[in-house]
Amino acid sequence: xxxxxFSEIEPKWQKYWEEHKTFHTEEDPSIxxxxxxxxxxxxxxxxxxxxxxxxxxxxxxxxxxxxxxRMRGYNVLHPMGFDSFGLPAENYAIKTGTHPWxxxxxxxxxxxxxxxxxxxxxxWDREVSTCDPDYFHWTQWIFExxxxxxxxxxxxxxxxxxxxxxxxxxxxxVKEGHCERCGEKxxxxxxxxxxxxxxxxxDKLLEGLDxxxxxxxxxxxxxxxxxxxxxxxxxxxxxxxxxxxEVYTTRCDTLFGATxxxxxxxxxxxxxxxxxxxxxxxxxxLEETKHKSDxxxxxxxxxKTGVFSGSYAINPVNGKRIPIWIADYVLISYGTGAIMAVPxxxxxxxxxxxxxxxxxxxxxxxxxxxQQEAWTEDGxxxxxxxxxxxxxxxxxxxxxxxxxxxxxGHKAVNYKLRxxxxxxxxxxxxxxxxxxxxxxxxxxVPEEELPLRLPTVDKYEPSGTGESPLVNxxxxxxxxxxKCGGEAKRETNTMPQWAGSCWYYLRYIDPKNEKVFVDPEKxxxxxxxxxxxxxxEHAVLHLLYxxxxxxxxxxxxxxxxxxxxQRLVNQGMIxxxxxxxxxxxxxxxxxxEEKDGKYIDKETGEELQQVIAKMSKSLKNVINPDDFIRNYxxxxxxxxxMFMGPLRESKPWATNGxxxxxxxxDRIWRIATExxxxxxxxxxxxxxxxxxxxxxxxxxTESLSFNTAISQMMVFVNELNKLEVIPKKALExxxxxxxxxxxxxxxxxxxxxxxxxxxxxxxxPGYDEAKTVDDTVEIVVQVNGKLRARLQMPQGAEKExxxxxxxxxSKIQGWIEGKTIVKEIVVPNKLVxxxxx
RNA sequence: GCCCAGGUGGUGAAAUCGGUAGACACAAAGGACUUAAAAUCCUUUGGCCUUUGGCCGUACGGGUUCAAGUCCCGUCCUGGGCACCA
Numbered sequence: 025x026x027x028x029x030f031s032e033i034e035p036k037w038q039k040y041w042e043e044h045k046t047f048h049t050e051e052d053p054s055i056x057x058x059x060x061x062x063x064x065x066x067x068x069x070x071x072x073x074x075x076x077x078x079x080x081x082x083x084x085x086x087x088x089x090x091x092x093x094r095m096r097g098y099n100v101l102h103p104m105g106f107d108s109f110g111l112p113a114e115n116y117a118i119k120t121g122t123h124p125w126x127x128x129x130x131x132x133x134x135x136x137x138x139x140x141x142x143x144x145x146x147x148w149d150r151e152v153s154t155c156d157p158d159y160f161h162w163t164q165w166i167f168e169x170x171x172x173x174x175x176x177x178x179x180x181x182x183x184x185x186x187x188x189x190x191x192x193x194x195x196x197x198v199k200e201g202h203c204e205r206c207g208e209k210x211x212x213x214x215x216x217x218x219x220x221x222x223x224x225x226x227d228k229l230l231e232g233l234d235x236x237x238x239x240x241x242x243x244x245x246x247x248x249x250x251x252x253x254x255x256x257x258x259x260x261x262x263x264x265x266x267x268x269x270e271v272y273t274t275r276c277d278t279l280f281g282a283t284x285x286x287x288x289x290x291x292x293x294x295x296x297x298x299x300x301x302x303x304x305x306x307x308x309x310l311e312e313t314k315h316k317s318d319x320x321x322x323x324x325x326x327x328k329t330g331v332f333s334g335s336y337a338i339n340p341v342n343g344k345r346i347p348i349w350i351a352d353y354v355l356i357s358y359g360t361g362a363i364m365a366v367p368x369x370x371x372x373x374x375x376x377x378x379x380x381x382x383x384x385x386x387x388x389x390x391x392x393x394x395q396q397e398a399w400t401e402d403g404x405x406x407x408x409x410x411x412x413x414x415x416x417x418x419x420x421x422x423x424x425x426x427x428x429x430x431x432x433g434h435k436a437v438n439y440k441l442r443x444x445x446x447x448x449x450x451x452x453x454x455x456x457x458x459x460x461x462x463x464x465x466x467x468x469v470p471e472e473e474l475p476l477r478l479p480t481v482d483k484y485e486p487s488g489t490g491e492s493p494l495v496n497x498x499x500x501x502x503x504x505x506x507k508c509g510g511e512a513k514r515e516t517n518t519m520p521q522w523a524g525s526c527w528y529y530l531r532y533i534d535p536k537n538e539k540v541f542v543d544p545e546k547x548x549x550x551x552x553x554x555x556x557x558x559x560x561e562h563a564v565l566h567l568l569y570x571x572x573x574x575x576x577x578x579x580x581x582x583x584x585x586x587x588x589x590q591r592l593v594n595q596g597m598i599x600x601x602x603x604x605x606x607x608x609x610x611x612x613x614x615x616x617e618e619k620d621g622k623y624i625d626k627e628t629g630e631e632l633q634q635v636i637a638k639m640s641k642s643l644k645n646v647i648n649p650d651d652f653i654r655n656y657x658x659x660x661x662x663x664x665x666m667f668m669g670p671l672r673e674s675k676p677w678a679t680n681g682x683x684x685x686x687x688x689x690d691r692i693w694r695i696a697t698e699x700x701x702x703x704x705x706x707x708x709x710x711x712x713x714x715x716x717x718x719x720x721x722x723x724x725t726e727s728l729s730f731n732t733a734i735s736q737m738m739v740f741v742n743e744l745n746k747l748e749v750i751p752k753k754a755l756e757x758x759x760x761x762x763x764x765x766x767x768x769x770x771x772x773x774x775x776x777x778x779x780x781x782x783x784x785x786x787x788x789p790g791y792d793e794a795k796t797v798d799d800t801v802e803i804v805v806q807v808n809g810k811l812r813a814r815l816q817m818p819q820g821a822e823k824e825x826x827x828x829x830x831x832x833x834s835k836i837q838g839w840i841e842g843k844t845i846v847k848e849i850v851v852p853n854k855l856v857x858x859x860x861x
Numbered sequence: 862g863c864c865c866a867g868g869u870g871g872u873g874a875a876a877u878c879g880g881u882a883g884a885c886a887c888a889a890a891g892g893a894c895u896u897a898a899a900a901u902c903c904u905u906u907g908g909c910c911u912u913u914g915g916c917c918g919u920a921c922g923g924g925u926u927c928a929a930g931u932c933c934c935g936u937c938c939u940g941g942g943c944a945c946c947a
Contacts, residue, residue, distance in 0.1 A: 027900080241865045245942055248864060253946075273947060286947090328945085358946045365947085371862090372945050440946055560941070597941090667886075669874060673867085674940075681873055684886045694901090732875070735885035742885095745902095804881045809928045811881060849927055855880055859927045 028686075028693040030657030034768045038143055046782050047102070047145040051549045055099045062101045062550045063090045064529055064589070066558030066566070067152075069107045069521075070131035072116070075138040076639065077647045077665070077677055082557045082595040084662045085671050085728060087144045089555065091764035092725045094145075095788035101550050102145060103532035105152035106132050109160075110521045111189060114452035117484040124452040124484070128155055138650065142658045143767050145784065150535045154524025155452075159531060161475035162541035163523050164457040166573065168468050169580060171458070175221045176446065178466065183445050185213035190486035191449045192217060194520065197565070218447040218456060218517060222572050226250050226439045229571055237591040239672075242563045249564045251440025256424055258364065258433035260285060260337035263345055267296065269337055272359030272438055275366065276427065277419035279341045280408040281387035282364040283377065285348045286330065288356040289313045297348055299334025306331050306350060313352045328353055328376040339364075340432040341423075342409070351376065359438050367398065374398035388416075444569070446520060449492040451484050453518030461505035461512040470506050476514075492516045525566055526573040529553055529588060544584075552585040560594040567592070593728065596674035598665075599638055600645035613645045639677075647677050659766035660686045666730035666765065688738055689769055691745055692758070696773050699750050706751045713743055714754055715795035721761045722788070730765070737761060752777065760789045804855040805830045807839040823850040830856040 041047060063086050068079060083104075090102040113124035113131075132153060139146075152159050170176045184193040188208035192215065197204045222229075230250050233243045255274035262269055269285060287294060289310050298306045309331040330351030337348055353372055354363050367377035367384045374397070377384050387408045390399030405411040411419045427433035447456060457469035457476045469476050479500035484493055494516040495501060505512035527541070533550050534542045567589070574588040601613075615626050624630070639646045652661050663685045669675040706714070717740040724733035740758065744750055756777055763770035763783045774783040797819055803826060805813040813835045817826060827850055830836055836858070843860035850856050 239866090241941080244865055248943060251943095251946065255947085271947080275947080353945045353947095355946065363947050370947070372947075375945095438946080440943095563942075599940095667873085675873070678873060678887080681887050684873095688886085690900095731873095732885080735875075738885055802881075806880085806928075809880095809926090814881075847927055849880090851880055855928090857880080857927055 028657075028690040028769075030659060030689075030768070033772045034141075034143065034658050037768045037771045038140060040771070040781060041143075041145070041784075042140075042148075044782070045149075046784055047147050048149060049099065049101050049147045051546050052099055053549075059097060060099045060101075060550065061090075061093050061555070062529075062553045063093070064102075064532075064553045064556045065104060066556070066562060067105045067107050067525070067528060068135060069110055069112075070128060070135045071112055072127070072131055073646075073648075074131075074134050075649055077649050077652075078559070078595075078598045078639075079139075080142055080649055080661060081598055081665045081671070082559070083139065083142065083144055084665055085593075085595060085730065086555065086557050087662075088666070088725065088730060088764040089728065091145055091767065091784060092788065094784060095760070095763070095786060097787070101150075101532065102147060103150040103152075104139060104144070104146040104148070105150075105528060105532065106135065106154065107521070107525050107528070108132060108153045108155040109453045109519075109524055111450070111452070114450055114484055117452070123480075125155070141653055142649075142662060145767070150532045152528055152531050152535050154454075154528065157475040157477055158536075158538075159528075160454040160524065162531065163454050163519065163527070164469075164474050164476060165471065165541060166527060166577070167454075167519070167523070168457060168471070168474075169582075170220060170573075170576060171468060173576065173580070175224065175576060177219050177221065178216060179219050180214055180216050181219075182212045182214050183217055184210045185215070186210055189450075192445050192447065194445045194522075194565075215449075217445050218515075220444040220446045220572075222444045222569075223439060223441055225572050225575055226252065226441050228575050229441075229568065232571065232575070232587050236587060236589070238589075239560075239592065239594055242560065242567070242592060242594065245563045246568055249441060249568065251438075253438050253440075255436055255438065256420075256427060256433050257360070257436040258340065258427060259431075260340065260364070262293075262297070262348070263336040263338055265296065265335070267293065269293065269348070269362055270360045271362045271364045272436055273364055275369070275416075275420070276423045276433065277405065277408075277411060277414075277416060278366040278369055278387050279339065279364065279423060280411065281366040281368050281385045282339055282346060283367060283383045283385055284346050284365045285337050286351045286354045286363050286365055286376070287333070287348065288354045288361040289350055289352055290356040291350075291361045293362075294333070294350060297333040297335040297350075302332060302334035306333060309350060328372070328379050330376060330380065332380075340427070340430070347382070349376075349380070357442065358440065368394040369399055371398045371400060387411075444572075446523075447517035448520050449486055450518055451478065451481060451486075451493045453520065454523055455494070456515045456517050456519060458515040459503060459505060459512045460515065461508065461510060463510055464505055464507040464512075467505055467507050467512070473506075492518060494518070522566060522569045526570045527577075529556075529570075530577075530583065541582075544582075548584045551583060552588055552590045554590055556589040556592045557595055558592075559597065563594075594672060596670070596672055597638065598647075598668075599674055599676045600647065601637070601676055601678065652682065656682065656686045657689075657768075659689055659769050663689065663734060663765055667734045669731055671728050671730060685734075688741065689766060692741055692762070692769065692773075695741070695744055695750055696755060696776060700748070701750045701752050701755055701777070703752045704749060706753060710743065710747070710751065710754060712795050712798070713740055714757055715791040718757065718761065718789050718791035719793075719796045722791070725764065734765065737765075757789050759783060760786060801853045803830070803853070805833060805836055806855060806857040807836065808859055809857060812836055812839050819853060821852070823852065826850050826852075826856050830858065 065083050065086050086102065090100045093100050108128045113127045116122060116127050117124045154160060167176065184198050186193055186203040186206065186208050188206045189203060193203060193210060198210050202208065203210055230247065230252055233246060253274055255272055256276040258271050258273060258276060259268040260271065328351065330349045333348045333350050335348045336345040339346055353376065354361065365373040367373040367382065368386045369388055384394055385407060386394040387405060388399060388403035389406050390401065390403045392399050402416045405414050405419050411422060414422065424435055455476045455478060457474060459467045459469060461467050479497045481493055481497055486493055501514050501516060503512055503514055530542045530547065534546045537543055570588055574583060575586065577583045578586050611625055649661055664682050667685050717736050720736040721733045724730065744754060759770045759773040760783065767784065770783050771781055775781060799819055800816050801819050803815040803817045804811055805815060813833050815829055815833065817829065827848055840858060840860050845858060846861050847859040
């Protein structure tokens with residue numbers, strides 16, 4: 025069926041670009057700052073499975089945009105690399121004994137081949153790979169800066185432990201109590217960890233969001249994750265003890281309604297609070313909660329449990345004695361690990377109070393009986409002495425004044441954000457460049473000894489005791505202390521995968537520099553990233569960590585911008601069709617057949633419903649672009665992925681739509697090769713359409729609305745196809761407009777039209793605004809808002825004339841005859857609406 | 862439960878400073894060309910009716926307006942994120 029020889033054209037031009045270094049980028053100082061753009065893709069983890077169709081979506085979008093900007097005279101930095109440390113290569117090594125380096129190299133070669141086969145205009149001289157010692161040299165160096173600044177610290181804390189991956193996880197890597205990577209239930213485990221003090225940057229990370237051109241949803245997610253809340257710290261005197269219990273509350277105005285207190289089971293005051301009579305009960309409860317997994321503790325049922333400590337606290341506002349309970353619905357990790365409970369106005373406290381028959385006192389006038397359910401909305405204060413009658417806002421203000429004046433408390437801010445657990449007990453990651461010396465304590469590996477490389481090991485198996493496989497390599501672990509020269513041991517933890525991706529965008533700027541991580545002049549030349557495109561799955565993890573590192577580098581004067589990524593666009597996920605039984609279970613795609621537009625389960629004959637689902641191995645609906653590139657060409661793949669729908673929205677991969685863009689490209693090929701192409705005067709209508717097309721494609725490319733730009737090009741091509749003789753100018757313009765989208769075809773056409781390559785270096789075509797408007801326009805005539813007639817009128821006709829013609833129309837007369845005209849609305853060049861009674 | 866997106870033909874989707882709903886494409890049906898097929902080209906294609914015309918139609922129910930897919934209020938559904946955060 026094929027006439028369009030993509031399999032010859034595409035390798036030809038890919039070779040040309042590579043040999044001529046068409047997309048090599050230099051820091052040309054003569055190009056002003058506002059004519060430079062940094063267009064970045066989220067670099068891939070080179071998995072063994074290779075590229076899937078989601079990758080080229082974002083990569084094509086940035087490639088079109090980069091090629092467009094170059095044609096508009098911008099100097100564009102558009103690099104690609106590989107995020108190559110990570111667990112899959114290590115797990116494969118455990119299974120097969122193959123060194124992760126080998127697996128990773130092989131996968132990178134495959135990824136590079138696949139990416140190149142799509143004809144992207146990357147400057148390959150700038151490729152980086154995070155597992156390359158020349159790269160992680162500087163990852164380690166940045167870690168040392170963080171350490172020197174006091175932002176890295178060691179702690180033995182309960183961390184999220186994945187028993188399957190045998191490593192600690194950051195909070196961000198735990199999803200619903202399960203390991204994000206393997207799905208195993210996450211346990212709590214106390215081990216020695218390196219932590220990064222990201223909490224010190226909570227406010228800066230929050231405030232910076234306001235300056236960014238990012239999707240609101242991603243900003244909202246980061247705000248949620250940081251979780252800043254303003255409230256008060258309140259001190260409760262413990263009855264009969266010289267101790268105070270500090271709580272955090274956002275609603276200090278409800279203090280008169282506090283009828284009991286709760287501390288987390290891990291709270292340090294628990295032993296002191298426990299009275300002899302309660303000791304047995306408390307110990308039993310502590311034992312119980314210790315064995316609950318995180319998931320069980322936060323499980324759906326959320327049945328409240330707890331035990332009375334035996335002690336009482338004094339409510340500072342009224343001197344009442346209130347009991348102190350121990351319960352695991354209070355988390356040690358948030359606030360002070362202790363709360364004042366106001367059961368009338370908090371659902372959780374209410375449930376607990378009901379279960380243990382604690383008093384419920386209403387302090388906000390609500391619409392419900394607080395003995396029956398909690399009232400959690402605002403209301404007038406009652407039973408609150410000097411707060412009675414006030415609303416929430418005023419009452420909080422007044423209470424804060426009272427607390428501060430009497431030393432009972434003060435304003436306080438809390439965050440949900442936790443410090444970042446930065447160490448992993450694994451082999452395939454950047455070694456943390458620290459040495460433990462019995463005399464000098466923790467000492468940094470001297471800068472001149474970086475990069476600190478990974479030793480060769482025989483077994484990649486983690487020890488499972490919370491230590492990395494590196495502990496089994498004594499010749500690597502044992503070393504001399506750089507300070508005192510005595511016997512010392514290396515840190516055996518490695519960095520998490522996120523480390524390398526925290527700063528890779530800076531290394532692209534100066535990838536081969538052996539002296540510094542990035543030359544400051546070059547950094548100033550390109551930063552910040554003008555457009556960053558990638559999946560929404562990195563909304564908190566990568567994008568928060570990278571911002572954190574960048575802000576630290578900024579504070580150290582090492583980078584020139586407070587934020588790394590000025591504009592972020594999330595490409596929508598490419599989903600796939602899946603087939604659902606009546607009981608909602610999904611059937612793998614290879615067990616489904618299509619019959620007369622219906623989908624039938626091959627095994628049972630049951631009729632199935634077509635639904636949209638994430639691509640997954642188990643449903644066998646993962647799509648690899650290689651087959652499509654082979655069968656239809658890279659240009660078709662690029663164009664199809666852009667034509668499917670808006671870049672930002674998720675959309676299903678429906679292969680039957682693919683043929684449409686292929687036909688489109690084939691049609692262009694036939695126009696160029698089978699029709700006469702001559703330097704003729706263009707017919708006015710074609711000329712107008714050409715100018716309209718240039719305008720639409722320009723605007724839509726600029727705004728990343730590639731799907732509508734493509735449909736406009738289709739309209740233009742359909743019109744050209746009707747002509748016997750093709751004006752050369754029209755075909756040249758089409759080639760230029762196509763060139764960011766289907767660069768191989770465009771280069772070939774450009775050459776056929778007698779031009780020197782490369783079309784990528786040509787100027788983007790301009791348009792004449794006057795030619796983008798039609799001489800006559802269709803005017804819609806409505807009567808009472810309903811469409812009744814259409815008129816052809818000259819562009820820019822006067823309102824009076826439009827109205828006169830509308831009323832003169834025979835159809836309209838039928839509608840307005842014998843009625844009173846109440847109102848007449850005229851929108852120039854658009855419509856007339858006559859309102860009658 | 863909370864926070865963010867989104868709901869338009871058989872399908873992917875266009876159209877949002879409120880102004881012709883369904884551009885472009887797929888699929889389907891019919892036709893031309895052909896010994897035949899593929900490819901290509903042309904026509905039709907939201908639903909209904911009494912079909913040179915009319916009525917209905919953008920998840921559902923209200924509202925604002927001369928005019929609502931678009932704005933406002935409420936409801937339902939789908940996707941994503943967070944989740945005992947005091």
